[in-house]
Amino acid sequence: MLPLRELLATHYAIQTEEKLVLDGKEGYRQGEYVYFTISADNKEIIYMEQAALAYYLVENGYRHLAIPIPNVHGEWFSLHQDKKYIVLQVQYTQQGNDLPKGEVLANFHQVGSAYSYEPQSISSYGGWKQLWIDKLTVFETKIEKDALDHSSNYHRLLMDVLPYIIGISENAIQYIGESEKDYRFHDADQGTIAFRRYAGNLVNPVLWTNDLVYDHPTRDLAEYIRLLMLGNNDQQEIITFLNDYQSIRPLSVFSWRLLYARLIFPMHLFDVIGKGFLNQLPHDQLHEEITVLLDKQAIYEKKLRHFFQIANVETESLHIPVLHWL
Structure with a gap:
């Protein structure tokens, strides 16, 4: 792989001053800017749509976002040894934010919802049900095939838990399908700029362009609450986060149902299993990661059982269905 410093000099005419690490990634500084490189393995349209969101966000005050820049030929992608790269530039500032976490996210969603054009390739808005069906189908097939090809403890474990993953995923899919028929929504339910996994x-000191997606705002709420529920956080942190968010963007009944559906869907399990499909981790490490998550799953389900009570949502009066088997 071409060293970043050489790539910057050759393709971008940027002579850097020092190497540094920001948000766990290695970059090079020139003046007030720091430069990073990412390999462009996805379709070009994905990066271009993410770049459009990123430039919009920087214009609206999110200056710690690393945005793609064109090379000396005016191109967004630089080819080296048959691999495509993108260079990201971020302004080097020690940015602090003392606002409550829920308010920070609500303000971001406010800005993101004013973005005028819904992207096509990076939007999941309105499409969760079909996306989850497709994900479950692909994962079920791949897990069964890999179990035939490998006899490791990891693959045996996946086969053992596959019926559970199918069952809980189908519950989430059914719930989201029913929720999509609930028309109790309002302006805050429109699409917004969001993160792949918030x-x-x-x-953080840097926001990364390739983390951006376009979706319903409850995507970010659910993924952050999922982390809190999988961690050792007490329920007060969830309450505070939701209350702070709602002080700026109150949730509709439709939003609560989407949020609950996404928490039911075991995205955290799919994410770890997906790493295995891409050979990102050795089998023994994957086995350890999935075992830890499965051990936490009973506690996670218990917290999910009481989620609406924790959030102070009156499910009966609002006619919000809950899963009673949890």
């Missing part, structure tokens, strides 16, 4: 990213 983990409090907005307070």
